[in-house]
Amino acid sequence: MLPAPEELKTTIEQLLPGVTLTVEGAILWVTPANLPAVCRCLKETERFSLDYVADLTAVDYPQDGRMDMVYHLCSMAKRHGPVTLKVKLDRNNATVPSLTPVYRGAEYQERETYDLYGVTFEGHPDLRRILLWEGFKGHPMRKDYVVEDQDAPAPS
Amino acid sequence: MTPLGPAASVKPVDTELMEVNLGPQHPSTHGVFRMQTVLDGETVVKLKPVMGYLHRNHEQIGEGISYIASFPFTDRLDYFCSMSNNLGLALAIEKLGAIQVTERAEYLRVIMAELTRVLNHTAVTGFLLNDMGAFGTPLLYAFREREKILDFFEAASGSRMMCNYIRPGGVRVDVPAGWLDRVREFVEGYPRFLDEFETLLTNNEIIRQRTQGVGVLPKDLAVNASATGPVLRASGQAYDIRKADGYSIYPRFNFKVPVGSVGDVYDRYYVRILEIRESLKILQQALKEIPEGPSASPKGAALVKAPRTFRPPKGEAYGRVEAPKGELGFYLVSDGTPQPYRYHIRSPSFINLTVLEDMCLGQKVADVIVILGSVDIVMGEVDR
Numbered sequence: 001m002l003p004a005p006e007e008l009k010t011t012i013e014q015l016l017p018g019v020t021l022t023v024e025g026a027i028l029w030v031t032p033a034n035l036p037a038v039c040r041c042l043k044e045t046e047r048f049s050l051d052y053v054a055d056l057t058a059v060d061y062p063q064d065g066r067m068d069m070v071y072h073l074c075s076m077a078k079r080h081g082p083v084t085l086k087v088k089l090d091r092n093n094a095t096v097p098s099l100t101p102v103y104r105g106a107e108y109q110e111r112e113t114y115d116l117y118g119v120t121f122e123g124h125p126d127l128r129r130i131l132l133w134e135g136f137k138g139h140p141m142r143k144d145y146v147v148e149d150q151d152a153p154a155p156s
Numbered sequence: 157m158t159p160l161g162p163a164a165s166v167k168p169v170d171t172e173l174m175e176v177n178l179g180p181q182h183p184s185t186h187g188v189f190r191m192q193t194v195l196d197g198e199t200v201v202k203l204k205p206v207m208g209y210l211h212r213n214h215e216q217i218g219e220g221i222s223y224i225a226s227f228p229f230t231d232r233l234d235y236f237c238s239m240s241n242n243l244g245l246a247l248a249i250e251k252l253g254a255i256q257v258t259e260r261a262e263y264l265r266v267i268m269a270e271l272t273r274v275l276n277h278t279a280v281t282g283f284l285l286n287d288m289g290a291f292g293t294p295l296l297y298a299f300r301e302r303e304k305i306l307d308f309f310e311a312a313s314g315s316r317m318m319c320n321y322i323r324p325g326g327v328r329v330d331v332p333a334g335w336l337d338r339v340r341e342f343v344e345g346y347p348r349f350l351d352e353f354e355t356l357l358t359n360n361e362i363i364r365q366r367t368q369g370v371g372v373l374p375k376d377l378a379v380n381a382s383a384t385g386p387v388l389r390a391s392g393q394a395y396d397i398r399k400a401d402g403y404s405i406y407p408r409f410n411f412k413v414p415v416g417s418v419g420d421v422y423d424r425y426y427v428r429i430l431e432i433r434e435s436l437k438i439l440q441q442a443l444k445e446i447p448e449g450p451s452a453s454p455k456g457a458a459l460v461k462a463p464r465t466f467r468p469p470k471g472e473a474y475g476r477v478e479a480p481k482g483e484l485g486f487y488l489v490s491d492g493t494p495q496p497y498r499y500h501i502r503s504p505s506f507i508n509l510t511v512l513e514d515m516c517l518g519q520k521v522a523d524v525i526v527i528l529g530s531v532d533i534v535m536g537e538v539d540r
Contacts, residue, residue, distance in 0.1 A: 052382045055474065055485050055502040070487065072474055072502075076379050076393055079400040082474055105382025108510045116215075131208035131539060140213055 002080040003047070015041055027084045032096045035087055039102050042073060042083065049077040053099060056109040058117040060091060060143045067091040067119065071099070089119065091142075098124035116141035173201065178524065180209055186283065187535030191512075191524065198520045203513045207506075210539035218499035223249050223488075224323070224463035226499065231318040233503065234537040236276050239268040239309070240479040242322035247403060248475025248486035249324040253468040256453045261326030262405045263446040267339065268312075268321065269404075269477070270435040270442070274346070275305045276480035277386075277428040277435075278353075280532045284425060285357070287529035288366050294356065301349055304342060311335055325456015336443060343439045350432060358426065367421035371515040371527035374419060381511045384504050385482025387531055390427045391419035397478035408445075409438045421530040464494040472498075481505050481532055501540060505533040 003011070005028060009021045016037055022029040030038050042050040050073040059068045067089045074081030087096055098121035099106040110121045111130040118139035121127055129136060138145055179190035188209035194202035214233070218226045230245050231238035243265055250257065257265075282298030306316040312331045313321035321328050357363055373383070378391040388395060396413040398406040414430035416423030452460070459466050468490040476485035482504025489498035508531050515531075516524050 051379050054382065054476070054483060055487055055500070057487060057498075057500045059489055059498045072485070072487070076388075076395040076400075079395065084474070103382065104377065104380045105507060105510060107381075108507060109382075112506075116213075129208075131211040133208065141216060 002075075002078075002083065008042075008048070008083065011045070011047075012038060012041055015045065027086050029086050029088065032087050032089065035085070036097050036099065036102055038085070039071075039073070039099055043102060048083075049075045050081060050083060051076055053103040053105050053109070054082055056099070056106055056113065058094075058113050058119055058141075060117065060141065062091065062143045065091055067094045067117065069096055069113075069119065094119040095122060096120075097122050098127075100124055115139070118142065171197065176521070178521075180206075186529075186533060187538075189533070189535055189538070191528070193516075193521065193524065195521055198522075200516050200519055200521060200524060203516045203524065205509050205512055207509075207535070207538050210535045212540070214540040215499050215501065219496055222463040222494045223466055223468075223496060224459060226496075227323070228318065228320045231320050232536050233501065233540065234479065234481060234484075234505065234534045235317055236279060236534060237272045237480050238317060238319045239272045239321060240477060240484060242319065243269055243404075244475060244477040244479065244484045245486050246322045246324050246475075247477060248473050248488050249468075251473035251475050252471065252488050252490055253324065253466065255325045255455050255459075257404075257456070258326050258450050258453050259447050260330075260449040261451050261453075261456075263442050264327050264331065264451065265322055265404055266406070266409075266442050267439060267446070268309075268319075268327075270438050271305050271308065271339070273435045273480045274432050274439075275302050276532075277432050278302055280529075281353070281357070281425060281428060284421075284526070284529040285363075287525050288363070294353075297349075297353060297356075301346070308335065308339055308342070323452060323456055323460055325459060326450070326452025328452075328460065330451035336446065339439070340443050343436055343443065346436055347433070350429070354429060358429070363425075364422065366523075366526060367425060367530075369418070370421045370519060370523050371530060372418060372420045373511060373515050377511060377514060378419065381514075382507050383482070383511055385478070385480070385508065385532075386424055386427045386431065387482065387508050389414065390416035390423035392417055397476055397483055401476065403477065406438075409441050411435075411438050421526055424530040424532075467492055467494055476502070479504060481534070481537070482508060503537040503540060505531075505535075505537040506540075509533060509538065 005023045005026055009023050019034045042048045054074040055072040057070050069087040071085040072082035110124055113119050114127055115129040115131050174195045176193050176195055180188040190206040192204045193200055230241040233241045278298045279302050282295035285294035309319050310316045313319040373391050375391045375393055378388050392415050394413045394415045411434045414427050416427050470492050472489040474487045476483055484504055485502030487500040488496050491497040515527050
């Protein structure tokens with residue numbers, strides 16, 4: 001069984017001195033700089049064995065000027081999860097360390113998030129657009145993205 | 157005739173790498189999908205998948221409409237398995253809104269989900285054989301059986317492929333009279349077809365030559381790269397969300413999780429065949445035990461009639477199912493309005509492609525086609 005979020009927090013803070021987490025319900029908030037270390041710890045500690053990232057995405061909150069990264073980590077070895085990690089980013093300068101060195105499964109998901117949300121993943125081996133084409137302007141999943149009306153008459 | 161000089165005087169022939177685009181219009185890509193390959197002779201030295209030709213920003217559409225209105229759109233994700241897609245979204249919405257499901261509906265959902273798995277694995281085996289050059293015959297055998305299942309779906313939901321059938325709290329409408337008996341008869345007869353299919357394929361010398369040792373995916377890489385479904389299990393990791401999460405009523409049924417040992421194309425083929433047999437076991441049990449009763453809970457039925465009255469409390473939910481292709485997850489964030497604030501899909505086809513290059517490196521270009529066929533992708537789900 002997976003330990004409760006509070007227990008996860010205390011265990012990680014003991015294993016990684018200097019790292020502080022915030023618990024909010026079932027969610028663990030992590031600072032961007034600590035993210036790879038926390039994930040590595042969750043992956044390599046035998047009790048947790050969170051060996052793959054099931055899902056990874058962003059949520060945009062323009063009214064607060066922030067963008068949240070959401071990670072769902074699960075364990076195939078222990079058959080438990082998901083553990084939800086969140087990282088708060090500044091939406092005008094959304095940069096977070098890439099998880100691809102820890103979890104290979106993050107590679108395409110991070111490319112997707114970069115493509116649709118414009119989050120930059122530092123240390124990603126191949127950060128390019130994946131669903132949209134090269135040269136596309138903007139990031140369409142951002143809440144303030146204006147969809148071009150293709151049926152509108154051309155300006156005369 | 158001039159005699160040839162000594163071998164030492166012959167200069168080695170210079171070779172250079174060649175870039176080849178496989179797709180986007182190629183019969184083996186199962187849709188519009190491109191693989192940028194770099195070849196050394198016939199050997200692959202680099203392979204980058206290019207996708208997005210079918211991208212319609214499904215997630216953005218989902219954020220502009222009510223929760224229930226997304227169901228017809230999920231049909232078009234993996235258009236072979238619309239029932240599983242419906243089930244995934246229904247689970248996420250039920251978590252978010254704390255909606256109960258009736259007993260009969262749980263059984264109907266399991267029956268639909270397992271019929272979908274039988275259908276998908278049969279069809280994908282046919283496609284795989286097509287990719288290997290066995291044109292037509294195995295695929296038509298598979299499609300003959302698939303058509304029978306599609307008839308059941310049509311009788312229950314009104315549509316062969318775009319079923320739009322499962323709803324939060326239950327299913328949209330109960331199955332017609334006599335439907336369960338016809339499915340029972342079909343399930344009893346299916347092993348006979350499968351035995352015949354296997355006689356043609358499993359010990360076939362040509363298939364073994366083409367698939368064994370080809371496109372090997374090591375277990376630790378498969379786990380680390382978030383591969384799920386038959387692709388993962390063929391590599392030897394017994395991980396099935398039906399067992400791990402025990403969602404719906406799966407813990408009540410007796411079934412095994414088949415695993416492979418090598419992780420090559422052959423194992424991926426054979427794991428699917430074994431999974432069909434396990435699905436048939438679940439179907440037999442479910443068809444025997446299914447109770448009478450309402451096909452949707454009162455809250456669920458009210459939701460179908462007035463979708464915009466559904467305003468789940470603020471919060472978030474991640475619901476996932478073992479779809480035939482792997483872990484299909486729906487991540488929903490509610491802000492208390494009738495539309496989801498965030499609607500995200502974790503699609504198995506898309507994430508299983510992460511390791512495509514690793515499986516193809518060092519293989520011949522003809523094997524790339526077979527490896528892609530064994531991963532089992534549907535572009536509606538990859539591109540969303």
